[in-house]
Structures are given as C-alpha cells and as structure tokens.
Amino acid sequence: MKKYNFYSGPAMLPQGVFEQASKAVLELDNIGMSLIEISHRSKEFISVLEEAKQHVKDLLQLDDDQQVLFMQGGASMQFCMIPYNLLNEHETAAYLETGVWAKKAIKEAKMFGNVQVVASSSDQNFNFIPKDYVVPSSAPYFHLTTNNTIYGSQLHVIPEVGVPMIADMSSDIFSRPVEGKKFDMIYAGAQKNMGTAGVTLVVIRESLLGKVKRPIPTILDYRTHIKEGSLFNTPCTFAIYVSMLTLRWIKKMGGLEVMKKLNEEKAIKLYNEIDSNPLFKGVIAKEDRSQMNVTFTINRPELEEAFANAAKDAGCIGIKGHRSVGGFRASIYNAMPMEGIDVLTGVMKDFALKNG
Numbered sequence: 001m002k003k004y005n006f007y008s009g010p011a012m013l014p015q016g017v018f019e020q021a022s023k024a025v026l027e028l029d030n031i032g033m034s035l036i037e038i039s040h041r042s043k044e045f046i047s048v049l050e051e052a053k054q055h056v057k058d059l060l061q062l063d064d065d066q067q068v069l070f071m072q073g074g075a076s077m078q079f080c081m082i083p084y085n086l087l088n089e090h091e092t093a094a095y096l097e098t099g100v101w102a103k104k105a106i107k108e109a110k111m112f113g114n115v116q117v118v119a120s121s122s123d124q125n126f127n128f129i130p131k132d133y134v135v136p137s138s139a140p141y142f143h144l145t146t147n148n149t150i151y152g153s154q155l156h157v158i159p160e161v162g163v164p165m166i167a168d169m170s171s172d173i174f175s176r177p178v179e180g181k182k183f184d185m186i187y188a189g190a191q192k193n194m195g196t197a198g199v200t201l202v203v204i205r206e207s208l209l210g211k212v213k214r215p216i217p218t219i220l221d222y223r224t225h226i227k228e229g230s231l232f233n234t235p236c237t238f239a240i241y242v243s244m245l246t247l248r249w250i251k252k253m254g255g256l257e258v259m260k261k262l263n264e265e266k267a268i269k270l271y272n273e274i275d276s277n278p279l280f281k282g283v284i285a286k287e288d289r290s291q292m293n294v295t296f297t298i299n300r301p302e303l304e305e306a307f308a309n310a311a312k313d314a315g316c317i318g319i320k321g322h323r324s325v326g327g328f329r330a331s332i333y334n335a336m337p338m339e340g341i342d343v344l345t346g347v348m349k350d351f352a353l354k355n356g
C-alpha cells in the first residue's frame with residue numbers, strides 16, 4: 001500500500017530526488033566514485049555546492065551581498081549563533097513569540113544580551129499570530145518565525161519593521177515566493193521542505209557582521225563560513241546534494257509561484273474538510289492558518305485513538321499532533337501530492353459517517 005508521510009520533519013521529498021540521491025550514493029554522474037566518498041574539495045562536489053547556492057539565490061531573488069551558507073547544527077544552532085554574532089551585551093534584540101521554536105530562539109538570545117518580546121500569543125496557546133506591535137528602532141535585529149511548525153500558524157504578511165529582520169523559515173522555505181532581499185538573514189533546517197536532515201541553509205547579509213565586541217569561536221563565526229565558502233570544515237556533502245536536487249526539482253516544476261499554487265490547493269482542500277466535517281475542528285485562527293502544518297482536533301476525544309489508527313491503516317503516517325498541542329497535525333510540504341490529501345480527507349469523511 002502507498003504510504004504518505006505527514007510527519008513534520010524529516011519530511012517526504014519528491015520521488016525523483018530519492019531515486020537520484022540513491023544512485024549518487026552508488027556512483028555520482030559516471031565518475032566511478034560515490035558521492036559520499038569524494039572529497040568535499042573535489043571539483044565534482046564544488047559544482048554541487050555551487051549549483052545549490054545558485055538555486056537558492058535565484059529562487060529567493062537575493063542581492064549580491066546576501067551570502068548563502070550551508071551549515072551544520074540544525075536551525076537550533078542558529079538560535080545561539082545569531083545572538084553570539086549579532087547582539088552586544090548591552091543591546092536589546094526584538095523577537096516575535098509565536099510558538100515553541102520562537103521561544104527556544106529567545107532563550108538562547110538572553111544568554112548574550114537583552115531580549116524584548118514585542119508581541120506574543122503565548123496566553124492563547126499560540127493559536128494566532130500577533131500583528132499589532134512596534135519594533136524599537138534601537139534593536140540590532142528583529143527575529144520572527146515565518147511558520148510555526150508545531151502549532152500550525154503562518155505569517156501571511158511579512159511586516160516592515162525598519163530594523164534588520166531575521167527569519168526562521170525552517171518549515172516554509174521554498175513553499176511560496178519570498179522577497180529574500182527584505183531579510184538580513186534567513187535560516188532553515190533542511191529536513192522539512194528542502195532536503196534531508198544534517199544541513200541548515202543560512203542566508204546572511206555581510207553588512208550585519210563584525211559589530212559585536214565579544215570574541216566568537218572560529219566555527220561559530222559567520223565570517224569564517226563566508227570566507228571559506230561553507231568549506232571551513234567538512235560539510236555534510238550528502239545532505240547538500242539532496243538539497244541541490246530538491247531545489248533543481250522546484251525550479252523544474254516552475255518555481256515558487258507554482259509551489260505556492262499547489263500548496264494552496266492542498267491546504268484549502270484539507271481545511272475545507274476540517275471546517276465542514278462535524279467531527280473535526282481547526283486549531284488556529286483562520287487568517288493565520290499554515291499551509292504547511294495543518295493542525296486540528298477531534299470533537300469527541302474518546303475517538304482520537306481510533307481516528308489515528310484509521311488514518312494509519314489508510315496509509316497516512318505521522319498525523320498525531322505534537323505533544324504540546326495534542327490532536328492532529330498533517331504536515332503537507334511541497335512534495336506531498338494531492339493524492340495524499342485525498343486519502344486523508346477520505347478517511348475523515350468515512351470516519352465521520354461511521355461515528356456520526
């Protein structure tokens with residue numbers, strides 16, 4: 001039976017990417033060697049790295065001073081690298097608190113300087129995105145999370161704030177067109193919408209750097225990675241290759257406008273089922289609903305486990321909600337086909353009929 005991976009990450013990738021990545025592990029492009037044994041400084045790997053960078057630049061329409069880096073340590077490592085590199089002890093960085101990941105970013109920043117949470121939806125269990133807030137002009141940067149993977153909310157309008165803006169886009173990067181130039185820094189763990197676990201995309205404007213007074217360990221200094229072209233230490237070559245293939249696929253599909261259209265169609269269909277089915281209810285304020293992570297609950301909690309099992313039996317894997325929200329979460333990233341949505345909404349319909 002066909003299975004659909006609705007987990008929030010690692011997530012499903014296009015079948016063609018799985019196939020080509022498998023082939024490259026055996027032999028990369030007829031060079032007589034495996035992708036995962038060749039030197040990260042070989043011309044073959046440099047060409048993979050360069051192609052990946054170029055796709056990022058093209059898709060996000062970046063300026064020349066926006067550097068594209070492939071790093072390790074996950075998006076979580078960026079939570080501490082950002083304040084380490086950008087926040088002086090006496091300064092106050094601005095953060096928007098919209099969920100678990102934002103909270104984790106805030107926690108790290110407090111170790112390096114001051115943090116002002118300009119707005120938070122924490123007292124409503126993060127079921128909406130705050131919109132009325134002011135970012136102080138003295139803040140060295142403003143940090144936000146464009147898509148809240150766990151709660152299932154998403155920023156549909158990127159604010160204009162007048163200070164350098166940093167975005168954690170781990171769970172919606174390349175799912176819709178983004179004006180990359182608007183951001184002084186963008187980062188994303190690859191394992192949700194871009195590739196396999198192990199690599200983190202960082203886009204950073206060089207003009208942001210060199211302003212903090214503290215010494216920064218070499219490997220945690222963005223300038224090191226810019227200078228060394230993401231080759232300061234051995235990068236995760238396989239993960240970068242898989243990201244490159246996925247980015248190539250996105251372009252071949254027609255780019256981010258096409259991704260957005262497909263993602264919208266899938267999300268609309270699933271939310272329509274949630275809204276019209278008497279058994280289910282959406283978790284997030286309608287205008288802030290995520291097109292990547294669709295969260296919902298069942299109106300009769302005693303049926304929760306039975307529904308989870310019915311979905312699993314139909315091939316829908318990983319729809320149990322995160323432990324901090326409960327209920328269900330269907331993660332429907334770029335590679336999720338419409339058939340996956342059809343199977344899931346079919347299970348929901350059947351389940352409501354049987355239990356109505």
Ligand SMILES: *Cc1c(COP(=O)(O)O)cnc(C)c1O
Binds near residue numbers: 009077
């Ligand atoms: C998954 C996720 C993270 C953490 O990513 P890691 O690569 O596991 O460190 C951070 N932020 C968001 C929005 C995420 O979805």
